[in-house]
Every structure is written in C-alpha cells, then in structure tokens.
Amino acid sequence: METQKKPSPPSDDIDLMRYVSLFISNWLWIGAALFLSLGIAYLFNRYSQQVFNVRSTLMIKEQQASGAISNMEQIFAGAAYNPYPNLEDEVAILTSYTLNRRVIEDLPEHHVAYIPVARNGIQGQRTYMTSPIVLRKTTGEQPFNKPLTIRFTGPDTFTVSPQEKPDGRNRKTVADKTGDPEREFRLGELYNFYGFSFTVERRDSIQTISENQRWLVWFESPDQLTNIYRTSLKVDPVEDYASVFNLSFDGYSPQQGADYLNTLMKLYILQGMEWKSRAADNTIDFIEAQLGLISDSLRLAENSMESFRLNNRFVDLTLEGTLVLQRLEKFEGEKNMLGLQVQYYEYLIDYLDARDDSESIISPSVMGVTDPVLVRLVGEFAALQQQKKQMVFTVKENQPQVQLLNRQVEDARAALKENVNSALSQLKLSVNNVNERIGAVERELGRLPGTERRLIGIQRKFDLNNSVYTYLLERRAEAGIAKASQITDNRVIDEAMVQNSSRIKPMEMKNYLTAALLGLIIPMALIVIFDLLNNKIIGRHDIERLTKAPIIGYISHSEYHVEDPVAEKPGSTLAESFRAVRTSLSFYSGQEACPVIVISSPVSGEGKTFVSVNLATIISMMNKKVLIVGLDLRKPRVHAILKAGNGHGMSQYLSNSATFEDVIVPTQIPNLWFAPSGPVPPNPAELIGSPKMTEFIDRARNEFDTIIIDTPPVGIVTDALLLSRISNVTLFVVRQRYTTRGSVQLLDEIYRKGEMPNVSMLVNDISASGYYGYGLRYGYSLGYGHKYYDPGNYYTKGGGKSSGYYTND
Structure with missing residues (x-):
C-alpha cells in the first residue's frame, strides 16, 4: 500500500480562536453572569452609604511683626526663641486626638446619627441637620452605638424600639402610671429606659412628620467618632515645601464635612x-x-x-x-x-x-x-x-x-x-x-x-x-x-463650602465598569478553567489542536432509539451526516476499484461498530455491493445491529474451519453483505495477521465494490494495525465528551508515524449545543420539501430534530 508523508506534530501554541468559539458557545452563561453583576452594581450604587469629599485651605506660617512690636516680642519665650514652625509637627497637631476631640465636643449635631427607614425596611442615606426630629440628651451618660427605631404613630406621637436591649440592670423607668417603654410617647416627653435619657423634639415647624415614618437613631461614642474623623482627615501641602495645606475630609454629608473642617481650623488657630x-x-x-x-x-x-x-x-x-x-x-x-x-x-x-x-x-x-x-x-x-x-x-x-x-x-x-x-x-x-x-x-x-x-x-x-x-x-x-x-x-x-464638595462614593460608573469586567472575566475564567481541567474532547478545535490528522466528517447526535437509523430513517439529518462522509471517502479512496476501509477507535464505547454499519448502509444505497467484515473478534457486535446470527464467521475462516462462501451472509438491506466475527478465538491477533486474512480480502475485492472492516479499539489492542498492508483508508471514530485528549494524541502518533494508510478522524455524537466552532447541520437546510421513500413511511428530509445514535461500542 502507498504510504503517506509523515506530518509534523501539532503545535502547542494557544489557539485563541478556539477560546473565542468556546466563549461564543457559552454566551448564555456569560450573559447571565454579566446581568447578575450589573444588577449587583446597581443595588450597591442605589443603597450604599454616600461619601462626600470636602476641602479647605489653611496657611501654616510664622508671622514676623516689625518695628517696636518685634522688639517687644523678645520678652516672650514662646515668640522669641521658637524656630520657624516644623510643618510636620503642625500637621500632626491637626490630626491629633486632643484637637479633634475638642472639635467633636464643639459639634453636638455630630453626636447623633439619623437614618430614615423605608416601609420595606431598607435604610436610606444618613442625614445631617435635615431630619424632622432631633434628640436632646438630658444626661451626659448614654449607651453608645445602640440603635433605636423611632416610629411615628401620629404627627406628635411615636414609639421607641431598641434593636438590642441592654441588660435589665440598666433599665430605668419614668415616674408615670404605666412605666412601659413600648408605649406611645409625645414629642418633648422624656424617654428614660434601658439607660437612655433623652427627649425627641421637632427640628423646626416647617417639616411635617407623617404617620408610620421611621427613623433609625443612635448616640455616637465621642472616642470612636474622634478616631473615625481623624482617619478621614487628610492634610497635604499644595506643593513640596509649601506652608499652605489642603485639608480634605470624607463624610456622609457635604454640610457635615464643611462644619467639621471649619471648626477644626478655627480651634487650631485659637489653640496657637x-x-x-x-x-x-x-x-x-x-x-x-x-x-x-x-x-x-x-x-x-x-x-x-x-x-x-x-x-x-x-x-x-x-x-x-x-x-x-x-x-x-x-x-x-x-x-x-x-x-x-x-x-x-x-x-x-x-x-x-x-x-x-x-x-x-x-x-x-x-x-x-x-x-x-x-x-x-x-x-x-x-x-x-x-x-x-x-x-x-x-x-x-x-x-x-x-x-x-x-x-x-x-x-x-x-x-x-x-x-x-x-x-x-x-x-x-x-x-x-x-x-x-x-x-x-x-x-x-x-x-x-x-x-x-x-x-x-x-x-x-x-x-x-x-x-x-x-x-x-x-x-x-x-x-x-x-x-x-x-x-x-x-x-x-479657603473655608470649606458645601458647593465645592464632591461625591466620591459610590463611584457609579467605576462600579458599573468593574461589575461588567467581573461579569465577563469570572465566567470566562471559569470556562477556561473547566476547559483546562476537562480531558475530554468538546469541539473541533480540541481535535485540531491535538492532531494534524484530517477530520473526514461529523455524525450528529440522534434521538432515535434504533442502531441502524440510516436504514430506518433515510431522510433524517443523521443519514445526511453519513452521506457527507460517503462523499468525502471518495476523495480518499481515489480510483480504487474496491477500497478497503478500516474503522477503529481509541477505546470501546465511541461508536465504531455503529459507524461501520450505517456507513456501509449509506454506501449500499448507491447500488454498490458492500461487505462489512466483523474483525472485532474479542467483542463482536455487527451481527446484533444487523439482526443476524453469528454462526460461521471470520474466526473460523481464518482458522481454516469455514470457507469464504460460509462466512459471507446477505442482510435485509439491498446490496449489503457482512462477514460475522464468529466464535471468540483464543488468538485473534495471530489470526488477523495470518496470510488467510490477505487471501480473504483479495477474493472479496473481486466480488464487492467496497469493503468496510470493523476492528477492535487501537488504544486497547493492536489488531487494527495488522491490517495496514491490505487497507486503503483508516477511519478513527472519536466521540464528543467521551474520547479523552490522550486518546486523540495516541491517534496522532499513529498518524504521524504512518502506521495506517490515509488516516482520518470521524467525530461521532455531536450535540447541537456543545460542539462549538462548527455548523452542526453542515449546510443542509431543513424542511425544504424533498421526501424520501421508506417502506411503510414517508420521511421529510430534516424533519425537525437533530439525529445521530451513540452506542456503547
């Protein structure tokens, strides 16, 4: 037989188009992840606490008086002997705990948090001097950071519900006839329970209070509040070695930040x-x-x-x-x-x-x-x-x-x-x-x-x-x-001003862009990871990356529960798949009067016997005499698909126990004969490699137009390799989501070494949703009116569902 030129091994370079096809085939998952991430970004932007940046400018520089005043200042040690102020020390003073604690004490509005609560329980943005109510402490000691829910039952009445009730030892009751902390209180009435002692008053007479309006309030700890403000304060020079500094503060309200910065600068100057x-x-x-x-x-x-x-x-x-x-x-x-x-x-x-x-x-x-x-x-x-x-x-x-x-x-x-x-x-x-x-x-x-x-x-x-x-x-x-x-x-x-503030959180566009990137990157990364962890072939690119052997065709998945769908459903999409393979085979066999086609697979279960029978059936429909030879002597199945016996077979012929005429059996399909495997012999490899095998093929060439040989998997036994001297075309059947990548590499090694003639790959059991990068219907437009005759039935070409049959062999 003519041998082919040994090709180079496949490249290990990353195939970008393969991953592009992989992403396109999983676009629904990527789209769902993108939609979910953008939805999360919207909710985050909608309900997260806003943060505003407020800025001011302060000069820190020693002023030198002139004339007599300069001379008189000599009597002061602080003025006469202090060097030019150390700017780093001044910055440290601005951010010091002592000074900031004085600022907090000078701003009583900062001591209480006011957050509106919607009817659905979702908290709104924290307010500053805009809430319709204000809490007035009657004693210095209050439980800090203990949220209270104030719900108005009328324009002037409300109830107070602590989210976390302190220990009963801290409980205090008012001197009234009920002493019930869950009762209704009126504006201006003392609330003296659970360690709290305050009154709720209107901030002004303009804002109205509606029924069922709720507010979440708590008293801030001055110590914690001081440290929070210190960490939110930034003091930076306008340029290197300058004595003018920019003060910036990040707060929940522009007015809150402006009041804090202006008070800080005022007290800092007064302290000096x-x-x-x-x-x-x-x-x-x-x-x-x-x-x-x-x-x-x-x-x-x-x-x-x-x-x-x-x-x-x-x-x-x-x-x-x-x-x-x-x-x-x-x-x-x-x-x-x-x-x-x-x-x-x-x-x-x-x-x-x-x-x-x-x-x-x-x-x-x-x-x-x-x-x-x-x-x-x-x-x-x-x-x-x-x-x-x-x-x-x-x-x-x-x-x-x-x-x-x-x-x-x-x-x-x-x-x-x-x-x-x-x-x-x-x-x-x-x-x-x-x-x-x-x-x-x-x-x-x-x-x-x-x-x-x-x-x-x-x-x-x-x-x-x-x-x-x-x-x-x-x-x-x-x-x-x-x-x-x-x-x-x-x-x-420059004093801190509300009109010069800017919102820095949430950064809506940045959050949307980040969410979009994560919504794309995460599912794509997971797809790539799953692809790298998967050792099964999924698509055409997997095969092309692992081997240079050509792909002769694709057999689609079948939902028909028959093993010979080409004979049973000649108008199906599956039959069209085999017709495409039949056409491609004519280019491989060339001018051979009776081409010998060896069909094998890497392992069992990839559908080689199924392909052998249906390929033989589709070739016989061209009025050509076709012979199927069952040489899988270890696990014969051809006779079961053709619904025939396995009496006299190839094992007996090769062992001189039967004649050529004894093993050639006609089938119910016109122009199709088959030679069953026969009883399982103890030495199948020796029988296949014997001269009797060559003698059988030579005689069959004289009587048939095409010979298809069903052989054992090459990844398990080497029987198929023994037929290289008598075959013209070798078809290796691989199955989507079943054949491992290592098996394809084994077939590539056979292809590169030239151990079998005209090696081609046939991909079986292709699903419409999973074989990315290839048109599953191979260009056949379905339902365009052609009908095929089938005994007892008419089948419209491409009548709806994709076809193809997968089997355990």
Missing part, C-alpha cells in the same frame, strides 16, 4: 493663640508680683518724705547734699537692678527645680538680663519645651522619640541650671561691690547736718523705689502691648 498668649500672661503675672512688692515700699517712702517736709519746713538741699544724694541714687539704682536680676535667677532656679513644663519660661529680658550665653540657653530650653508640647499631641510617652526628647530637655535643664548658679555667684559679687561704694558715700553723708542727712535718706528711699516701680510699669506696658498686638501664625485661605 492660646499657646502664644500663655507666655505673655506669665510675664505680666511675674511683673505684677514685683510691682505688688515695690508699691508698698514706695507708698511708705512718699509718706515719710511728705511728713518730714511738713514738720521741718525743709525745701531744698545744699550743693554738697545734692551731690551726695545723686551718687547714692546712682549706686542704689545699680543695686536695685542687680537685685531684680538676682530675683530672676532665683526664679529660674525654682522653675528648673519644679520641673513643671506646662508653664512657659519667662524671658531674661524681662529683668534686663543680657548675658548672651544665658539668653541662648533659655531659648534652647524654651524651644525644646514647645517641641515637647506639640509631640505629646500625637505620640505616646513610651515612644522612643518622646524619650529622646525628654533626655534632650533634661540635658538643657542641667546646662541652664549650671549657668544660672554661676551667674548668680558673680551677681552677688557685683552686689557686694556696689554695697561697698554705697558705704563710702554714706560715710561722707555723715559729715552733713542731721536734718539734711535725714532728708537725703528719705529722698534716697523714695527715688530708689520710684525708679524700680517706673521700670516695672514700663515693662508691664510693653508686655501688654505685645500681647495685644499678638497675631496668629496661621490663617484660613
């Missing part, structure tokens, strides 16, 4: 002013204390001078007395200034020993201290204090950065205290020096007359106290002016 004013207040308090001490001494000196002049009629001093007084006043003034400095140093020592960092340290310039080293150390210490105040807003005490800052504060405290002690010692030496010079002048004073000497003493005390008092008054005035001229370092650029 409080910190700066605290240093000025401390300075003024210190000066007031010193004025209180000196004012009594000044009053006594005034009274003494006035009394002396009245009693002694003494008006002016002599020239010598005047000179002595001037020198004494000079030295006494120096002593007083040194005394003020000593008091300041003693204040510093007491302040450092007290370790109370809540109060700001007073600037050295208040008492005229100009020591540059001391000024620098006080400035560094004040800066560390301010940094620590800011850090405790956002960082816990046990964090490493706080502990590091505490060590820096202690180091600065120790250095400052050491400097103060050293300066105080030097200052006391200076005081002793001044005292010695005062003593020398006082000895000169002793030579003056007694009356003049007493007047100089009184005048000396008065001038001394008056100069100190005047100095302190000037300092207090400067401190007051500095405090009054204090301006904030920060200011609001």
Whole structure:
C-alpha cells in the first residue's frame, strides 16, 4: 500500500480562536453572569452609604511683626526663641486626638446619627441637620452605638424600639402610671429606659412628620467618632515645601464635612493663640508680683518724705547734699537692678527645680538680663519645651522619640541650671561691690547736718523705689502691648463650602465598569478553567489542536432509539451526516476499484461498530455491493445491529474451519453483505495477521465494490494495525465528551508515524449545543420539501430534530 508523508506534530501554541468559539458557545452563561453583576452594581450604587469629599485651605506660617512690636516680642519665650514652625509637627497637631476631640465636643449635631427607614425596611442615606426630629440628651451618660427605631404613630406621637436591649440592670423607668417603654410617647416627653435619657423634639415647624415614618437613631461614642474623623482627615501641602495645606475630609454629608473642617481650623488657630498668649500672661503675672512688692515700699517712702517736709519746713538741699544724694541714687539704682536680676535667677532656679513644663519660661529680658550665653540657653530650653508640647499631641510617652526628647530637655535643664548658679555667684559679687561704694558715700553723708542727712535718706528711699516701680510699669506696658498686638501664625485661605464638595462614593460608573469586567472575566475564567481541567474532547478545535490528522466528517447526535437509523430513517439529518462522509471517502479512496476501509477507535464505547454499519448502509444505497467484515473478534457486535446470527464467521475462516462462501451472509438491506466475527478465538491477533486474512480480502475485492472492516479499539489492542498492508483508508471514530485528549494524541502518533494508510478522524455524537466552532447541520437546510421513500413511511428530509445514535461500542 502507498504510504503517506509523515506530518509534523501539532503545535502547542494557544489557539485563541478556539477560546473565542468556546466563549461564543457559552454566551448564555456569560450573559447571565454579566446581568447578575450589573444588577449587583446597581443595588450597591442605589443603597450604599454616600461619601462626600470636602476641602479647605489653611496657611501654616510664622508671622514676623516689625518695628517696636518685634522688639517687644523678645520678652516672650514662646515668640522669641521658637524656630520657624516644623510643618510636620503642625500637621500632626491637626490630626491629633486632643484637637479633634475638642472639635467633636464643639459639634453636638455630630453626636447623633439619623437614618430614615423605608416601609420595606431598607435604610436610606444618613442625614445631617435635615431630619424632622432631633434628640436632646438630658444626661451626659448614654449607651453608645445602640440603635433605636423611632416610629411615628401620629404627627406628635411615636414609639421607641431598641434593636438590642441592654441588660435589665440598666433599665430605668419614668415616674408615670404605666412605666412601659413600648408605649406611645409625645414629642418633648422624656424617654428614660434601658439607660437612655433623652427627649425627641421637632427640628423646626416647617417639616411635617407623617404617620408610620421611621427613623433609625443612635448616640455616637465621642472616642470612636474622634478616631473615625481623624482617619478621614487628610492634610497635604499644595506643593513640596509649601506652608499652605489642603485639608480634605470624607463624610456622609457635604454640610457635615464643611462644619467639621471649619471648626477644626478655627480651634487650631485659637489653640496657637492660646499657646502664644500663655507666655505673655506669665510675664505680666511675674511683673505684677514685683510691682505688688515695690508699691508698698514706695507708698511708705512718699509718706515719710511728705511728713518730714511738713514738720521741718525743709525745701531744698545744699550743693554738697545734692551731690551726695545723686551718687547714692546712682549706686542704689545699680543695686536695685542687680537685685531684680538676682530675683530672676532665683526664679529660674525654682522653675528648673519644679520641673513643671506646662508653664512657659519667662524671658531674661524681662529683668534686663543680657548675658548672651544665658539668653541662648533659655531659648534652647524654651524651644525644646514647645517641641515637647506639640509631640505629646500625637505620640505616646513610651515612644522612643518622646524619650529622646525628654533626655534632650533634661540635658538643657542641667546646662541652664549650671549657668544660672554661676551667674548668680558673680551677681552677688557685683552686689557686694556696689554695697561697698554705697558705704563710702554714706560715710561722707555723715559729715552733713542731721536734718539734711535725714532728708537725703528719705529722698534716697523714695527715688530708689520710684525708679524700680517706673521700670516695672514700663515693662508691664510693653508686655501688654505685645500681647495685644499678638497675631496668629496661621490663617484660613479657603473655608470649606458645601458647593465645592464632591461625591466620591459610590463611584457609579467605576462600579458599573468593574461589575461588567467581573461579569465577563469570572465566567470566562471559569470556562477556561473547566476547559483546562476537562480531558475530554468538546469541539473541533480540541481535535485540531491535538492532531494534524484530517477530520473526514461529523455524525450528529440522534434521538432515535434504533442502531441502524440510516436504514430506518433515510431522510433524517443523521443519514445526511453519513452521506457527507460517503462523499468525502471518495476523495480518499481515489480510483480504487474496491477500497478497503478500516474503522477503529481509541477505546470501546465511541461508536465504531455503529459507524461501520450505517456507513456501509449509506454506501449500499448507491447500488454498490458492500461487505462489512466483523474483525472485532474479542467483542463482536455487527451481527446484533444487523439482526443476524453469528454462526460461521471470520474466526473460523481464518482458522481454516469455514470457507469464504460460509462466512459471507446477505442482510435485509439491498446490496449489503457482512462477514460475522464468529466464535471468540483464543488468538485473534495471530489470526488477523495470518496470510488467510490477505487471501480473504483479495477474493472479496473481486466480488464487492467496497469493503468496510470493523476492528477492535487501537488504544486497547493492536489488531487494527495488522491490517495496514491490505487497507486503503483508516477511519478513527472519536466521540464528543467521551474520547479523552490522550486518546486523540495516541491517534496522532499513529498518524504521524504512518502506521495506517490515509488516516482520518470521524467525530461521532455531536450535540447541537456543545460542539462549538462548527455548523452542526453542515449546510443542509431543513424542511425544504424533498421526501424520501421508506417502506411503510414517508420521511421529510430534516424533519425537525437533530439525529445521530451513540452506542456503547
């Protein structure tokens, strides 16, 4: 026999068209998944809680005053020694728990949630200052996050139903005659049950309350609400290294977000002013204390001078007395200034020993201290204090950065205290020096007359106290002016406004697009996964991907309960399938006078015997003598389909127990004969490979036009391969959703090695809904009027249902 050229193995590349066909064939599942996902997206967009983004702009920048105000600010430690604000610390303060808790306490409307409930029980969007009712707490303690359903039974009456009743120990009753928490309440009446204590009032007289209107309400926990707001707040600079920041907040209402941001910015600015004013207040308090001490001494000196002049009629001093007084006043003034400095140093020592960092340290310039080293150390210490105040807003005490800052504060405290002690010692030496010079002048004073000497003493005390008092008054005035001229370092650029808000959730278009993608991707992915996990052939692309062997035809699924539908139903679609195969076979057999067609399959149950009988029947309808040879000697079935006996058969002929004439049996179908398999022999392979088989085929060629040989499955036994030398065409029958892909690869190996002549694939049991990528009716238009004669019946071609018969073999 002529051998064919060995083809190349099939490609392992992914066949995109195969998957396209796979998706098209399952379009109903994909469409259902898409519809379901879009429906879920619609419900999500319709009923999910809306979220709005509100924005504002805040400048965080230190303002430097000019002229005299700038000089007067030197007396404040917070203003004089604070560096340019650390913007990251300011952002941390804005998002701190302490500041946000103050904001929550300043916004009582945020403490209660109001959600309308429809008649079907579906909750609406949470409202803010638009509900027709408002809850007024009568006590500070309320159960938090415990929902209550308020249902109105009339315009002014309602019932309250807690969704989760607290323990009975928390139950409280009102002092009325019923004490029933399930009864009707009137607007303004106290509800005092289950730990709650509040009244329900109208928000305004404009909104009406209808009967059966329901509201879901609960009291928010201030702690939880503070943390929720903090996480929803974002503070970002408008650009890198800028001191202008965008504040954005995500809330359930534009007005809610605007109120929160505006209150946050207001309290943040007020807090900065409080910190700066605290240093000025401390300075003024210190000066007031010193004025209180000196004012009594000044009053006594005034009274003494006035009394002396009245009693002694003494008006002016002599020239010598005047000179002595001037020198004494000079030295006494120096002593007083040194005394003020000593008091300041003693204040510093007491302040450092007290370790109370809540109060700001007073600037050295208040008492005229100009020591540059001391000024620098006080400035560094004040800066560390301010940094620590800011850090405790956002960082816990046990964090490493706080502990590091505490060590820096202690180091600065120790250095400052050491400097103060050293300066105080030097200052006391200076005081002793001044005292010695005062003593020398006082000895000169002793030579003056007694009356003049007493007047100089009184005048000396008065001038001394008056100069100190005047100095302190000037300092207090400067401190007051500095405090009054204090301006904030920060200011609001843009307030949060409702009209500038935007809804960010739900993002309807994004949700629909996501749902559409998931509705397509998920079913398509499942289809691909199921396809990869499936080891059965489903469609034409499966076969074409696994083998290069040609497909000669397709036999459709049959709903007829007969094994020879071509003979029984010659006008059926199934018969047309076999006619198409018959036409294709003519191209394979060529000019052979009597082509020998071997029909096999990978395993049992794929319908090779069914195909053999019906293919032989359709060929015999062309007035050709056809012989079916049953060479499945192990499991013969041809005789059962043809409703004939299995007496003398091929096993006997091949073993020389019967003649050619004995095994050739006519059938009820015209022009169709068959050679049954006969009794099952012990050595079928040896019999098929014997010379008697060749002798049988040679004689049959002389008497018949076509020979069809039904052989055992090649995936189980090799009997069919023994017929390669005597056959012209080999048909391998595979069955949809039955034949495994491994079996097709086995057939491809036979095809590529050229072990059988003219190998072709015949696909059996094709279903209209499952064999994607191929027209199941092969172009035959059904019901166009042709009728076929069948003994006792007329069959309209293509009379309705698809056909094809599948069998266990």
